[in-house]
Amino acid sequence: ETGVTQSPTHLIKTRGQQVTLRCSSQSGHNTVSWYQQALGQGPQFIFQYYREEENGRGNFPPRFSGLQFPNYSSELNVNALELDDSALYLCASSLSPGANTGELFFGEGSRLTVL
């Protein structure tokens, strides 16, 4: 069974640039959630994708966008990067919403630094 994998693990960008982060979900999972974890904080929910559609969104501006592909892998795109976007971005996969297990399986994250 393959776990959740994210790429890249680390990256550095400058203000105003755009970034794409990638995530492969765990085998058998069709739901992917993205979280932002700033230094010293808990993960903040960005959005969730289920069957290639957005299924819930947290309090993040539209410059945070995502995609889910037919194989359930996912991308997080952030446009017009700001210094405060520096954080660890976590991807988590799970069984479909309504499966009521509530368990997320996390990748190790992509650490983004914006200069």
Place this chain on the structure above:
Amino acid sequence: AQSVTQLDSQVPVFEEAPVELRCNYSSSVSVYLFWYVQYPNQGLQLLLKYLSGSTLVESINGFEAEFNKSQTSFHLRKPSVHISDTAEYFCAVTPGDRDDKIIFGKGTRLHILP
């Protein structure tokens, strides 16, 4: 909106001593509750969860948590900690009728003293 409060940002404790990490949540509906652990330079892993049934839940490595509906709490305890328990612990909640968004607390860093 639901929220999770972890009252302690850091908890230092001597090895082999007991520990309690506190968690309170705000909700008026049924909830699912979780504790996740994040070891240094790793992603989060589920430690234990409460979905329904017995209010006392246990993990395989000696942690336990008790769901207290009247106090809206889900405190995490371990009777004797080990150096390998050094990590950040996150309490989390999601509505019991849907699990499209899990809300995390800010975390408690458990620091084991030799």
